[in-house]
Amino acid sequence: xxxxxxxxxxxxxxxxxxxxxxxxxxxxxxxxxxxxxxxxxxxxxxxxxxxxxxxxxxxxxxxxxxxxxxxxxxxxxxxxxxxxxxxxxxxxxxxxxxxxxxxxxxxxxxxxxx
Amino acid sequence: xxxxxxxxxxxxxxxxxxxxxxxxxxxxxxxxxxxxxxxxxxxxxxxxxxxxxxxxxxxxxxxxxxxxxxxxxxxxxxxxxxxxxxxxxxxxxxxxxxxxxxxxxxxxxxxx
Numbered sequence: 001x002x003x004x005x006x007x008x009x010x011x012x013x014x015x016x017x018x019x020x021x022x023x024x025x026x027x028x029x030x031x032x033x034x035x036x037x038x039x040x041x042x043x044x045x046x047x048x049x050x051x052x053x054x055x056x057x058x059x060x061x062x063x064x065x066x067x068x069x070x071x072x073x074x075x076x077x078x079x080x081x082x083x084x085x086x087x088x089x090x091x092x093x094x095x096x097x098x099x100x101x102x103x104x105x106x107x108x109x110x111x112x113x114x
Numbered sequence: 115x116x117x118x119x120x121x122x123x124x125x126x127x128x129x130x131x132x133x134x135x136x137x138x139x140x141x142x143x144x145x146x147x148x149x150x151x152x153x154x155x156x157x158x159x160x161x162x163x164x165x166x167x168x169x170x171x172x173x174x175x176x177x178x179x180x181x182x183x184x185x186x187x188x189x190x191x192x193x194x195x196x197x198x199x200x201x202x203x204x205x206x207x208x209x210x211x212x213x214x215x216x217x218x219x220x221x222x223x224x225x226x
Contacts, residue, residue: 031211042120042203042218043158050211058213059115090157103148103214105157 002027004106006091012112013081021076021109023091031094032074033058033103034066036087043090049074081113116141118206120217127194128225135220137204138186144206147187149178152201152219161202162189194224 004025013019025032033048035058045058049068063085065077074093078085091106117140127133137147145166150158164171164178164187171178175194180187191198204217
């Protein structure tokens with residue numbers, strides 16, 4: 001089944017404790033992206049990747065890191081999480097970039113930073 | 115940078131009526147405008163999209179119109195049904211490999 005998976009789905013952590021949220025897609029998509037969703041603000045793009053080893057900042061990259069060592073995986077890293085990073089996070093992928101067609105979203109990861 | 119505004123933030127309609135959601139964008143270079151629907155507790159899903167070389171696109175009860183001069187695009191849902199109740203997001207992007215800016219969302223409620 002074609003899908004985007006994220007792990008963990010729920011995470012409660014404390015300020016400053018490094019964490020990684022994994023994202024994987026099995027559709028051989030080139031474009032992958034991370035978003036955070038907050039009430040009243042919609043979806044805001046954190047980072048995106050056009051292909052292996054090619055990443056770029058989205059609208060709200062501060063406090064986050066990403067890597068794209070393999071085509072299928074695009075982990076999101078919070079080196080020193082802070083309470084303002086409490087949010088719902090979505091990973092997404094599309095075949096050749098957003099403008100070429102549909103972006104498929106993962107199920108979401110709800111992160112709480114205490 | 116690009117900014118996308120979306121109105122209204124909430125919309126309530128009677129079943130069978132039409133619903134219209136409007137978005138405006140700031141970057142005239144934007145050329146791809148998708149609309150996503152997000153049901154409660156679920157992930158966003160693409161429902162329709164439009165490119166800058168097209169003025170209107172329809173898919174059954176859903177249509178999107180684009181006015182490049184005014185830099186706005188709208189989602190039209192006709193004959194609304196309770197299952198249309200969801201949050202709808204518009205977005206804009208310039209090229210295939212560019213960042214995406216989403217609007218803040220519209221919560222649509224269809225009253226049976």
